[in-house]
Amino acid sequence: MTAILSVEHVGMRFGGLTAISDLHFHVREGEILSLIGPNGAGKTTAFNIMTGFLKPTQGRVVFRGRDLAQTRPNEIARLGLARTFQRTSVFADDTVRDNVLIGLHRFACPDFMDRLLPTPRARAAEKAARARADEIIDLVGLAQRAEEKAGALSYGEQRLIGFALALATAPRMLLLDEPVSGMNASETQGFVRLVRKVRDEGVSILLVEHDMPMVMEVSDRIVCLNYGRLIAEGSPAEIRSDPAVIEAYLGKSAARLEHKEMADA
Numbered sequence: 001m002t003a004i005l006s007v008e009h010v011g012m013r014f015g016g017l018t019a020i021s022d023l024h025f026h027v028r029e030g031e032i033l034s035l036i037g038p039n040g041a042g043k044t045t046a047f048n049i050m051t052g053f054l055k056p057t058q059g060r061v062v063f064r065g066r067d068l069a070q071t072r073p074n075e076i077a078r079l080g081l082a083r084t085f086q087r088t089s090v091f092a093d094d095t096v097r098d099n100v101l102i103g104l105h106r107f108a109c110p111d112f113m114d115r116l117l118p119t120p121r122a123r124a125a126e127k128a129a130r131a132r133a134d135e136i137i138d139l140v141g142l143a144q145r146a147e148e149k150a151g152a153l154s155y156g157e158q159r160l161i162g163f164a165l166a167l168a169t170a171p172r173m174l175l176l177d178e179p180v181s182g183m184n185a186s187e188t189q190g191f192v193r194l195v196r197k198v199r200d201e202g203v204s205i206l207l208v209e210h211d212m213p214m215v216m217e218v219s220d221r222i223v224c225l226n227y228g229r230l231i232a233e234g235s236p237a238e239i240r241s242d243p244a245v246i247e248a249y250l251g252k253s254a255a256r257l258e259h260k261e262m263a264d265a
């Protein structure tokens, strides 16, 4: 197993509150791993630590050999770690294509002089950026909407633009924050196919998501947190039948009942 990202004995305290305790797991190259847990379990905190946005008070997160707490955000992006946001942050008055082009330019950051003068190199770069933007827009399924203003698209489609912006950084790994919240059933199904396709192109994926059927369908492995601790790790089938996971979601008495019903069946 080759790990692309390792969460090594991470702890996070906010004043007197311990949000994460001794969290330890790896994301393997080319897998889709989901982080789940009841409300307040510590998923968002763990997600923010894994993107380098929060520095843990204990332990470290290593991405492709680099400790994220020691790495600047632009270097993290250049190493190939990209994230999406729960809230869409598209430029509503720009077209879908221009939104993706802005993402590509922000990442590619051409020379200052090239930006000021229409040099042949700048023109060639612009042409390549447009071709790449169209490839990404096609991949996320928005080719028919490329010329429309982003603000005219549905909420679910705007989230696809957010996903396209993350792809514009040519990531090796994507961290997705509740990617299907606000999507309808058919958009969610489309998104499951899209995530698999991106993974098949060699991008490792970690997602935090509340939609359990989606998580069970898309994940290779699942890590479950409760009260900031890892309580289970395994395949969707293993997680679905794990007593600690059932108890965390349903409470002790309901979990006992669930087990009894399963045993009686």
Ligand SMILES: Nc1ncnc2c1ncn2[C@@H]1O[C@H](COP(=O)(O)OP(=O)(O)OP(=O)(O)O)[C@@H](O)[C@H]1O
Residues within 6 Å of the ligand: 014, 017, 018, 019, 037, 038, 039, 040, 041, 042, 043, 044, 045, 046
């Ligand atoms: N900046 C902060 N300051 C203080 N406490 C915080 C902060 N961020 C999170 N917490 C606390 O840490 C714990 C874990 O919160 P977190 O948001 O990570 O959980 P979660 O699993 O993402 O929850 P949800 O599913 O409801 O989004 C909670 O008790 C929360 O109140």
